[in-house]
Amino acid sequence: MPKDTIKHDPSCADDYDAQSKSVEQARASIKQLISPIKDTEKLALRDSLNRVLAQPVISPIEVPSHTNSAMDGYAMAGNDLPDGEKATTKNYQVIGKAFAGNPYEGSCESGQVIRIMTGAVMPEGCDTVIMQEHVERVERVEGVEGVEGVEGVDTDKGITQIKIGSNHKAGQNVRQAGEDIALGSDVLNVGRRLTPADLGVIASLGISEVAVIRRPRIAFFSTGDELKSVGETLGKGDIYDSNRYTLFGMLKRLNVDIIDMGVIVDDPQILKQTFLSAASMADVIITSGGVSVGEADYIKDILDEIGDCDFWKIAMKPGRPLTFGSIENTLFFGLPGNPVSVMATFYQFVQPALHYLASGTVKYPLTIQANCLTSLRKRAGRFEFQRGIYQQEENGEISVQKTGQQGSGILTSMSQANCFILLPVEMTQLEAGEKVLIQPFDSFI
Ligand code: AMP
Ligand code: MG
Numbered sequence: 001m002p003k004d005t006i007k008h009d010p011s012c013a014d015d016y017d018a019q020s021k022s023v024e025q026a027r028a029s030i031k032q033l034i035s036p037i038k039d040t041e042k043l044a045l046r047d048s049l050n051r052v053l054a055q056p057v058i059s060p061i062e063v064p065s066h067t068n069s070a071m072d073g074y075a076m077a078g079n080d081l082p083d084g085e086k087a088t089t090k091n092y093q094v095i096g097k098a099f100a101g102n103p104y105e106g107s108c109e110s111g112q113v114i115r116i117m118t119g120a121v122m123p124e125g126c127d128t129v130i131m132q133e134h135v136e137r138v139e140r141v142e143g144v145e146g147v148e149g150v151e152g153v154d155t156d157k158g159i160t161q162i163k164i165g166s167n168h169k170a171g172q173n174v175r176q177a178g179e180d181i182a183l184g185s186d187v188l189n190v191g192r193r194l195t196p197a198d199l200g201v202i203a204s205l206g207i208s209e210v211a212v213i214r215r216p217r218i219a220f221f222s223t224g225d226e227l228k229s230v231g232e233t234l235g236k237g238d239i240y241d242s243n244r245y246t247l248f249g250m251l252k253r254l255n256v257d258i259i260d261m262g263v264i265v266d267d268p269q270i271l272k273q274t275f276l277s278a279a280s281m282a283d284v285i286i287t288s289g290g291v292s293v294g295e296a297d298y299i300k301d302i303l304d305e306i307g308d309c310d311f312w313k314i315a316m317k318p319g320r321p322l323t324f325g326s327i328e329n330t331l332f333f334g335l336p337g338n339p340v341s342v343m344a345t346f347y348q349f350v351q352p353a354l355h356y357l358a359s360g361t362v363k364y365p366l367t368i369q370a371n372c373l374t375s376l377r378k379r380a381g382r383f384e385f386q387r388g389i390y391q392q393e394e395n396g397e398i399s400v401q402k403t404g405q406q407g408s409g410i411l412t413s414m415s416q417a418n419c420f421i422l423l424p425v426e427m428t429q430l431e432a433g434e435k436v437l438i439q440p441f442d443s444f445i
């Protein structure tokens with residue numbers, strides 16, 4: 001007699017759903033629905049760090065503005081160098097000094113050099129600098145005024161002589177005007193997130209204010225009757241709301257304005273009101289919980305009713321299912337309730353979406369290769385983001401091993417980990433010693 005079966009006995013195919021989207025398809029669908037923010041504001045240069053440029057920075061000057069010395073040494077005319085073919089040396093008269101911010105005003109003739117410091121404007125008639133380490137000082141020179149008994153050139157007497165050898169090239173050790181930035185050139189483009197180096201570059205152009213895109217406003221809340229906020233007492237079956245804290249932390253690191261709307265109970269009317277009020281304030285709403293097929297999971301239905309609901313199953317773990325859509329002009333991300341799923345879906349979908357919304361440029365998490373020290377198992381049919389710890393070995397290579405338990409509710413696995421280990425959809429096992437791709441968490445900032 002065959003054993004009794006029911007239509008939906010557990011099977012390996014449970015995690016496979018022909019309707020689900022791949023991570024790439026989900027990203028592409030999300031991107032399609034986003035119109036990058038266009039509103040701009042003017043900010044003082046220091047306040048623009050990490051902000052997104054709304055207008056290109058075009059150079060109003062040449063940088064450097066004058067041709068200057070790249071070394072401490074002696075400036076001279078390149079065509080007055082000793083003859084390299086004959087390997088000769090030649091003596092030159094030092095006729096003056098040039099400092100950064102204090103140029104030499106005269107010109108330099110054949111047989112003459114000018115003592116010059118790094119950054120000093122090249123004197124007239126000079127196009128070449130000989131490093132001071134490459135000259136010999138001629139200490140006593142007959143018949144030259146002011147040099148008798150003077151040691152070297154660093155005296156106030158000023159005039160002395162030096163000897164230069166033949167291994168020099170005309171034009172050496174000189175920074176040309178405009179060699180870093182030419183007049184009128186595009187220095188930084190629209191959509192660029194300004195780095196510390198960018199602030200320096202903009203300052204080097206003498207620009208004190210920049211036009212940037214306004215920051216996106218993000219409203220977020222947790223949903224669930226079981227959730228208590230920190231400071232409240234837990235009743236039977238209650239848990240503390242941790243998602244609002246991980247979301248806060250992940251958002252805080254980005255350049256966004258945050259609106260924390262607290263914990264909302266699983267009540268369709270209250271949820272609907274909260275959706276509408278969040279949509280009136282924010283560019284993006286992020287919720288956690290209530291996106292599954294349980295009886296208290298209302299998020300998808302409410303989004304369908306008052307907005308557009310795009311999809312809700314992704315072939316990934318953790319992170320399935322996820323709701324994405326919009327309420328008028330506000331984007332909506334309904335993340336799963338499980339704490340690890342919240343972080344995984346935030347990093348894979350929400351953060352890239354916020355980046356695109358804020359800048360119009362695309363940036364997905366950095367992926368690098370590592371040697372996997374532990375063997376890994378998974379089911380086919382879904383992309384897995386296992387939690388790992390990577391480190392750089394003495395030979396410079398990156399190795400990775402998985403953290404302990406991998407359940408979607410085990411938030412400490414995220415806290416112990418410093419990267420996701422990426423296991424492609426069709427893979428079922430990876431042996432220790434094989435290569436694997438990882439996403440370091442520290443690149444998510
Ligand atoms: P749900 O998607 O609402 O069914 O939630 C899935 C699981 O995640 C349940 O065990 C919830 O109790 C848990 N969960 C939901 N929201 C939170 C939250 N804000 N903080 C911690 N755990 C949560
Ligand atoms: Mg729930």
